[in-house]
Amino acid sequence: MKGILFVVILLVLAMLANGQKIEDIRINRYADFAGTIGQSQGSLSASYVHNWKLWKKRKWETGFSLRWSSYFGTKTEFITAPARLARTNTTPFLIFFAGQRKETQDTLTVQRPFTNSVNLAINFGYNFSQKWSGGFNIDLIGFSFGRKSPAILTSNGEMQTEPSAKPASFNLLLTGDHDLGSLNSEFFLRYHLNDTWSVRAIYEFLFVEYKTSSVKQVAPDGTEVYRFRNKANTFGLGIAYHFKTIRYI
């Protein structure tokens, strides 16, 4: 066994010593920083992206990224989160087209929300030309932490103080209002300044979830609800540094 390992190491070393180094244009790796702003709220994000360019023309690309998203706002409204109370139809994917159940939705106004989320995301992109590309990405799974904040639960016209609402800690993409926690997604258009730097114009759709601890919504079916979701629509800019990927031939 040791002998085989020794031979493999020797072969790798020989390849590195004698092999020719070239840039691997099948891989697009970059570090990305973005900021977006919306009404009374905004976000900052940093991600490391690893995409593979697909097929012969390498116009399409897909891959994964690890993204840190920070969300902040002031007096932001979070509505009842569970899908069965938020939407008229809860069938996965069809839920996107379902109507809102206003009659069962209460509002939690979080005074000073601030959350941080670290999520694994999936990316899709298309390279229109050498300079221009576009794409979409969405968080899949991860965790969140952040600031506890006073909040006000408005339920059937009556207001109650929640002294310490806190961000939901577990994030999972389950489609639409089935989602758990805080998940970020972006549509973007990218312009490559040169081989190393690019800039992006971004439309961001960010789910953020806060949980109450002392006050709860009592749903018409008698269940208690303590999860509330904000869906932030924001616009912003990003900048990316592209790494060269070297391979040996």
Place this chain on the structure above:
Amino acid sequence: MRWIIFIGLIAFFSCKKDLASTTPVMDNIDTTTADIKYDGSFMNGPFGSVSGMVKIYTEDQQYSLALINVVISNGPDLHVYLSKEEQPGQFIDLGKLKSTTGNQVYSITGTPDFSEYKYVLIHCQKYNHLFGAARIAQ
């Protein structure tokens, strides 16, 4: 260093923006047509000071709340609540405090049950700090 000063200035002006006006407000209520239903005096809360009186008027089945000769220590995002408890547990938000001094009138929508809503609070909503409370009675 310049960035620290810049961020500090932004934080300072953000807090200033939330403070109540200190210009005295002199709202009037027509006492010849409005009846006093309840009144009370303010006591200081744990995070601020409030002095003065509160009166609940009714006119044409419409309730109004009047703060009389109030002096309130300033704070961010101060609101006037009609509350079931001395702490802001369940309440009706009558709006942002108009000023830290003077006579101020706030309209009350609907017909709350004043046997339940027995307190008037001055509350900092942003940080959940109670500045003062008055128990109202007939």
